[in-house]
Amino acid sequence: MHEHPAAGTSEAPGRLGALVLDIPQHDIAVAERVRAILGGRSLSVAEAALLTEIEDLAATVASTRAEIVAMGADDINASHIPSATDELDAIVTHTATATDSILESCEQLEAMMGRLGREDAQTLQDAVTRIYEACSFQDITGQRITKIVAALQAIERKVAHMIGLFSPSGANGRTSREPAGPASLLNGPQLPDAAMGQSDIDALLASFD
Amino acid sequence: MAIDKSMNVLIVDDYKTMLRIIRNLLKQIEFNNVDEASDGAEALSKLRTGNYGLVISDWNMAPMTGLELLQEVRQDNRLRATPFIMITAESKTENVVAAKQAGVSNYIVKPFNAETLREKIEKVLAHA
Known part of the structure; x- marks a missing residue:
């Protein structure tokens, strides 16, 4: 997990905006929901850590998708x-x-x-x-x-x-x-x-x- | 006690090759009146309309398994005393126990040899 730069600063919504640009469309809704909850305030340390976890998770999902596509x-x-x-x-x-x-x-x-x-x-x-x-x-x-x-x-x-x-x-x-398995x-x-x-x-x- | 080898024998298996093998082995031990069915349901229909002295059945068949056929036979007043030998690749203890509890007369595991078939038939018919 990497350190999130937005912790304790007002940059959080902007960082979240950058994240929104990087992730697939159906994840944007999730990010926007998070931003709406924050309402423009700064992230606490715990929230920043959580956001970092979500970013890592999004990156893992994106990477897995790419691998599945690549392996045919x-x-x-x-x-x-x-x-x-x-x-x-x-x-x-x-x-x-x-x-x-x-x-x-x-x-x-x-x-x-x-x-x-x-x-x-x-x-x-x-x-x-x-x-x-x-x-x-x-x-x-x-x-x-x-x-x-x-x-x-x-x-x-x-x-x-x-x-x-x-x-x-x-x-x-x-x-x-x-499906229903064969009889035992x-x-x-x-x-x-x-x-x-x-x-x-x-x-x-x-x-x- | 002499065994009546002129009796009708019903062999039940969904593999035609297996039916042919068992039929030929029965012929070698002089059982020449052999009929065939490809699953339990067909066998039950033949048993209820015919007159058979011995059933030799596989277990793993659809739509009616050999075990279900055995249970139907044992619940039928006219058929309940018919000797019933299971010949199957199912060799787990629970299979043998379930067959015995359902009233199987004897149980032969595949692959089997002609001597085992002859021995089990003689044993079953001697007690019939």
């Missing part, structure tokens, strides 16, 4: 997040298509088992079963990606709110109220280190018996 924050919502969401959707679509193709091949292999000897048929059956088990990855990755998309959308809302608060136009502001029991897949395994779940179920 609008692009985050207009381009980056929608693009990332589209890419994630494409991953889900492509993995689903690939998985369906693998499953179709497995079904064709299973249809051939009747033509094989018992041992070979069993070997083929075991291999196909392992492929079926592995293909369930598509469900898990799909759910994980859905969680990521939800996180991106939450970021999008926060960025829109921030832009609305600080942008010069203030036109992009949206409510910061979060819909957590999706847990990370491996945090997840309960089947044996843990079996033990938990058995504890009810």
